[in-house]
Amino acid sequence: MRVLPFAPANPAPAPAQRRVMIIANPAAGSLKQRRLNRTLLGLEKLGCTVGLRETAKPGDATLMAREAALAGNVDVVVAAGGDGTINEVANGLAGSGVALGVIPLGTANVLAIEAGIPRDPGKAAQVIATGVLRKLYLGEVRASAETPLAGPRRFVMMAGAGFDAHVVDTVDLALKRKTGKLAYVWCTVQRAFSYDFPLCAVDIDTPDGRTIHADVATAVVCNGKYYGGPFIAAPLADISHPTFQVILLKSPGLRHVARYALALAMGRLPRLPDVEIIEATRVRIALQGAQPLQADGDTVAHMPVDIVMAAEPVSLIVPAPAA
Structure with missing residues (x-):
């Protein structure tokens, strides 16, 4: 695939002249690669200057996004992938003023669903080239003295503790690459029998x-409405509002895992009597032992943790309102 050179920096380019850097995972698979190629060609046809960088290992997307933002010759850095890739790129762009674009190629694509970003390559290119900016507030995980982090880790959509994080931490990654969301379903069934809650x-x-x-059995700190795909878990959450909605699943055990999962799939999770959703500006979570915390589908820290809103939002490119 071509890597096109960037034009010299110039002030306030028109939407169709946006200078775009795409960051992608080359191991995403042939079908996703074809969709990426079609999106890249669509951007070129719309008048954008396009560059492509491919990651080799976890953390690369964050470094690449930060480098692109510091270079000052791009208007948009695009995360081409799933929620994990988007998380890394958002971490790299935080505080930079450079816009975040999304080409949804992953398992769940929760942010794309939240923001109305289409999966169709041509339509995704149209959004990147001509879309408008929307504030995207990021959550920030701060570890404690007992479990230090190299630095604050930001998340886009959610952070979870308890059984939720245990599943993410132990899912078979090879199976996930082959089957997508089904890997999480299988892992949930397996772990529910052995987890001590x-x-x-x-x-x-x-x-x-x-x-x-x-x-509680599980706590999920939500930045947006959706969880795990097109399933509404926190109806009042808003990625453009600087507060969280914290979902508390109070009942432990296999039977309740099944009940919560069914209610989520049916859009009824917030209505259950042992589920509480609380608006929050800060959340502290502790759990016996070095239990994991997941954020946007990856383990990012271990207990105890402190979760706050990051100081500055990221500018997310979303579809322009219909005329």
Whole structure:
């Protein structure tokens, strides 16, 4: 695939003249590669200057996005992949002022669903070339003295602790590459029989100044409405609003895992009597032992953790409103 040179920097390019850097995972598969190629060609036809960089290992997308932003010769850095790739690129762009574009090629594509970004390559190219900017607030995971991180890790859509994170931490990655979301379904069934369901101790700071404590089986800190695909879990969450919606699943055990999963698929999770959703500005989670925390589908830290909103939002390119 071609890597096109960038034009010299010039102020305020028109939408159809956007300078675009695409960051992609070359191991995504032949079908996804064809979709990526079609999107790249679509961008060229729309007048964009396009470059492509391919990752080789985890963390590359963050470094590449940061380098592109610092170079000052791009208007948009595009994450071509799934939620993990988008997470890495967003981490690299945080605070830079360079816009984030998305070509949804992954398993769940939760941000694309949230923002109305189409999977069709031609339509995705149209959004990147002519779309408008929307604020995307990022969550930020800060580890404690007991479990230090190299630095704050930001997330786009969600962070989860408890059984949710255990499944993400132990899913068979080879099976995930072959079967997509079915790998998580299979892992959930397997782990539910052996997981001992220790309770998460959660402290939630609310916008009105209260602190709420709860001991729950699973806690999911949501930045958007959707979870795991086109399933609405937190109806009041908004990626453009600087607060979280924290989902508390209170009941531990195999039977309740099945009940929660069915309710999520049916769009009824928030209605269950043992599910509570609380608006939050800050969340602290502790769990016995070095249990994992997942963010956007990858393990990013271990307990205990502190979760806040990042200081600055990212500018996300979304479809322009219909005339």
